[in-house]
Amino acid sequence: MSTQEAQELLSLHHVVMEFKVSRRATVRVLDDVSFSVKEGEILCLVGESGCGKTTSGKIAAGLLQPTSGEVRFRGQNVWTADKATFRQYRRGVQIIHQDPYASLNPTQRVEDILSAPLLRHKIARNRREAHQQVLDLLRTVDLTPPEDFIKKYPHQLSGGQRQRVSIARALTLRPQFLVADEAVSMLDVSIRVSLLQLLERLRDQMGVAYLFITHDLAVAKYFAWEGRIAVMYLGRIVEIGPTPQIINNPQHPYTRALLSALPEADPKATRSKQRVHLRSLDVPSLLNVPRGCSFHPRCPLFEEGLCDGKVPELHAASNGVQVACHLNENEKVAA
Amino acid sequence: MESLRRTFRLLTYNKVGFIGLLGVIFFVLMAFVGPYFVPLDTKTKVDKIYEPPSKTFWLGTDSEGRDIFSQIVHGGKDVLVVAFLAGIISTTIAVVLGSLSALAGGGVDGLIMALADIVLTIPQFPLLAVLAGLVKFNNVTLLAVILGVLSWPALTRAIRAQVLSLREREFVEAARALDLGTKHIILKEILPNMMSYIAINLIFAMTAAIYAQVGLVFLGLVPFSGHNWGVMLSLAWTRGAIFFKDSLWYIMSPVAAIALFQLSLISFTRLLEEIFNPRLRTSV
Numbered sequence: 347m348s349t350q351e352a353q354e355l356l357s358l359h360h361v362v363m364e365f366k367v368s369r370r371a372t373v374r375v376l377d378d379v380s381f382s383v384k385e386g387e388i389l390c391l392v393g394e395s396g397c398g399k400t401t402s403g404k405i406a407a408g409l410l411q412p413t414s415g416e417v418r419f420r421g422q423n424v425w426t427a428d429k430a431t432f433r434q435y436r437r438g439v440q441i442i443h444q445d446p447y448a449s450l451n452p453t454q455r456v457e458d459i460l461s462a463p464l465l466r467h468k469i470a471r472n473r474r475e476a477h478q479q480v481l482d483l484l485r486t487v488d489l490t491p492p493e494d495f496i497k498k499y500p501h502q503l504s505g506g507q508r509q510r511v512s513i514a515r516a517l518t519l520r521p522q523f524l525v526a527d528e529a530v531s532m533l534d535v536s537i538r539v540s541l542l543q544l545l546e547r548l549r550d551q552m553g554v555a556y557l558f559i560t561h562d563l564a565v566a567k568y569f570a571w572e573g574r575i576a577v578m579y580l581g582r583i584v585e586i587g588p589t590p591q592i593i594n595n596p597q598h599p600y601t602r603a604l605l606s607a608l609p610e611a612d613p614k615a616t617r618s619k620q621r622v623h624l625r626s627l628d629v630p631s632l633l634n635v636p637r638g639c640s641f642h643p644r645c646p647l648f649e650e651g652l653c654d655g656k657v658p659e660l661h662a663a664s665n666g667v668q669v670a671c672h673l674n675e676n677e678k679v680a681a
Numbered sequence: 682m683e684s685l686r687r688t689f690r691l692l693t694y695n696k697v698g699f700i701g702l703l704g705v706i707f708f709v710l711m712a713f714v715g716p717y718f719v720p721l722d723t724k725t726k727v728d729k730i731y732e733p734p735s736k737t738f739w740l741g742t743d744s745e746g747r748d749i750f751s752q753i754v755h756g757g758k759d760v761l762v763v764a765f766l767a768g769i770i771s772t773t774i775a776v777v778l779g780s781l782s783a784l785a786g787g788g789v790d791g792l793i794m795a796l797a798d799i800v801l802t803i804p805q806f807p808l809l810a811v812l813a814g815l816v817k818f819n820n821v822t823l824l825a826v827i828l829g830v831l832s833w834p835a836l837t838r839a840i841r842a843q844v845l846s847l848r849e850r851e852f853v854e855a856a857r858a859l860d861l862g863t864k865h866i867i868l869k870e871i872l873p874n875m876m877s878y879i880a881i882n883l884i885f886a887m888t889a890a891i892y893a894q895v896g897l898v899f900l901g902l903v904p905f906s907g908h909n910w911g912v913m914l915s916l917a918w919t920r921g922a923i924f925f926k927d928s929l930w931y932i933m934s935p936v937a938a939i940a941l942f943q944l945s946l947i948s949f950t951r952l953l954e955e956i957f958n959p960r961l962r963t964s965v
Contacts, residue, residue: 407858436860449851452960453873462869463859499959512855519859 354421355555356406356439356523357382361415363401363581373632375401376412377581380660385522386553388573390566390589392604394629398581399559403525406557407441408432437467440516444528446508450500456484456511457496463518483514487544506537513544517552524548525557530565542569563608567593577601580632580640583660587667597669599645622646639672647673691956698952704945708938712757721755721908722748734930741930743917749934756908756935757942760891763825767890770829772836772883779840780867783848794841797834805831805893813902824903828890836882840875847871877957881950888943895939910935 363376376398383389391399404410405417408424416423419435427435443449450459460483461476463469470476477496484492487510500508509529516524526545530538546569548554556573560566566575567589575593576586577600585598596602603622610616624644630636636643642653649672658670693699726746734741740749782793812827847853848871856866897903898911899918917932955961 409854409858433860436858439858441855441858443851443855445851449855451852451870451874453876453958454869458869462856462861462865466859466861466865501960515855515859 352384352386354382355385355387355419356557357418358402358406358412359416359418361402361405361412361417363398363405363410364413367633371633374635375581375632376405377635379415379578379581379583381576381583381586383523383555383557386549386555388549388556388558388570390570390573390575391557391559391578392561392563392566392575393578395561396629396632397578399561399578400527402578403441403527403557403559406523407439407525408436409441437519438521439523439525440519440521441525441527442509442513442516442529444531446505446512446532447500449512450508450515452500454499455496456480456498456500456503459500459511459515460484460518463515467519469518469520479518483517484511486517486548487511487514488540489514506533506541509533509541510544513541513548517548520552521554523555523557525559527559528561529558531560531562538565539568545569563593563604577604580630580635582640582670584641584671585667585669586660587663587665587669591665591667595664595667597663597667597674598671599647599673600641603644603646639670649673692952695952695955697948698950698955701945701948701950702952704941705949708757708942708945709761711754712761715754716758719751719754722751733927740934743920743928743931749913749931752908752913753910753934753938756910756913757938759821759909760894760911760939760942762821763828763894764887764891766822766825767828767832767894768883768887770826771832771886771890772879774829774833775836775840775882776879778833779837780844780871782837783841783844784867790841793837797837800831801834803831806896809893809897810900810902813897824894824897825890828893829886832886832889836879836886839878839882843875843878844871847874873957877954880953880957884946884950884953888946891939891943910938914939 357380359380361376361379362374364372364374367373379398379402381389391402393399401410405412408417411425417425419431419438422431422435424432424435457477457480460480461470461473464476464479465473470479480496481492484490484495489495489507489510495503495507495511500511503511513529524545529545530541533541542565545556545558549556558566558569560569570589573589574587575589576583577592577598578584579600585592585596585601592601593605596605599622603624606620606622623646625646625648626644628644630640630643636654638654638656639645639658642648645653648654652672656672658672660668660670661674663669663674692702724747726742729738729742729746732738732742732746738748738750740753743749743752778793778797782790808831809827816823816827848866853866853870856870861869894903895911895914898909899915901915903911913935914932917928917935920928920931
């Protein structure tokens with residue numbers, strides 16, 4: 347699918363998200379996060395746990411309102427738009443959760459789960475039509491024969507099957523954008539690949555764009571090879587660019603550290619791989635984010651006076667990659 | 682036909698619960714249909730005082746020679762009506778206020794919780810004793826309303842806590858993303874997940890109402906109006922029935938009726954658990 351002429355679908359502009367942790371203190375979970383996703387495009391959000399990936403996903407899906415900054419859907423700021431526009435956005439963007447055991451209501455059968463949105467939004471005019479569409483949806487997500495699944499309760503399904511139901515539910519409103527929040531992380535490796543293939547097929551057939559959130563770079567590499575990767579660290583995007591560029595030629599020291607921790611299929615390659623030695627293995631607390639570049643206490647390339655002074659902004663590096671690192675501002679960091 | 686069989690299988694899935702259900706049905710039939718078949722024996726028979734059970738007097742006779750069984754049959758209705766009404770009133774208040782408290786938050790939440798705390802602090806029995814002096818409790822509905830209005834706070838708090846936890850679940854978030862509406866989220870996503878809990882608490886509220894009511898009557902705080910297991914118990918007590926071996930049937934009959942009905946209700950909750958929680962039943 348060509349992304350050249352595709353239109354911008356959803357974007358975040360300078361989004362800041364703060365949560366109250368006590369009467370006085372707030373914690374800034376997202377700090378100046380901007381990205382945009384075009385129609386049918388895959389943007390993969392990677393980073394350690396607690397870096398703000400899920401919060402970004404919820405903001406993109408409209409489930410959280412950012413403290414400041416804008417969320418735009420087809421160019422319109424959704425939080426200041428009129429009701430009809432917001433509703434269009436709400437239905438156009440769906441979320442697939444990480445835990446297939448928590449994301450389906452245990453008291454509803456598969457048919458109830460899938461037909462509720464169809465009936466509510468008049469996609470199906472009556473129960474019989476809804477029933478047919480539910481069968482089609484189940485076929486779409488490879489739960490065949492669908493008659494076997496339609497009367498089942500979630501607890502009667504396996505983890506992979508539940509996740510397929512949850513994808514089918516996200517598809518009921520024919521969304522243009524899916525936020526997949528660690529959608530395959532809790533599944534067995536064998537099932538993971540088939541689910542990723544399902545998601546890819548949906549993109550090819552229905553033109554769905556993805557914000558694919560994962561902590562696993564291997565999954566990101568597999569799923570988003572034609573798309574882009576954004577690397578997050580402590581609530582900021584530190585590097586964003588086309589997947590092959592990020593994987594083969596990472597610019598930010600944090601991206602490099604993540605990649606060097608990734609085992610290769612070839613054990614020889616893994617052993618000969620240069621490990622990036624972080625100066626500290628602890629992730630700083632969000633309540634006490636380091637001054638300047640928040641990565642500086644761990645960064646192997648730390649330069650005193652430069653890195654702990656000013657927060658680095660994202661700027662263009664080579665081949666469409668943007669990176670937020672002081673050492674990269676004037677010249678490429680020596681590999 | 683198929684769905685009938687499925688319902689039957691569902692009902693008999695838990696043996697203890699099913700026996701409880703049968704017990705409840707038995708008592709309801711006895712209390713509401715029984716009086717049409719068993720006339721109330723009000724004639725004093727001096728020569729038949731404290732007779733043991735026989736073919737004519739199934740449960741023997743009381744201190745005035747009247748049939749105990751007929752009194753048991755006629756004495757159930759008031760007890761059951763008060764129990765059902767009080768249970769439904771307190772559970773409804775609890776579900777509505779608890780959900781409102783959790784979903785509205787802020788000042789509404791604070792107000793409801795403060796009110797719950799106050800009602801919880803009031804000792805129920807002394808209050809009922811005082812109220813008995815002010816209002817005439819001869820109206821069954823009034824007694825049920827008072828019992829119901831006094832017993833909602835504990836469940837309200839539990840419901841509030843459950844709603845607070847359930848509304849953060851991912852399936853509720855998914856429903857929000859699907860724009861299914863607040864009504865759907867409350868009635869179809871949150872409420873069904875609390876149903877077994879609510880149903881079981883309804884039963885417990887009913888058993889509590891029975892004890893409160895019988896207790897009030899027994900202590901003589903409620904005027905003896907009509908026939909009622911509590912009245913029987915109180916009469917048996919004041920006639921000194923506990924001191925005679927012969928009068929054992931007189932005092933034990935209402936006790937057994939109350940105890941068996943309570944036991945049926947409590948066993949029935951086991952079945953309710955399974956009806957409302959699909960995870961507990963695997964075969965149906």
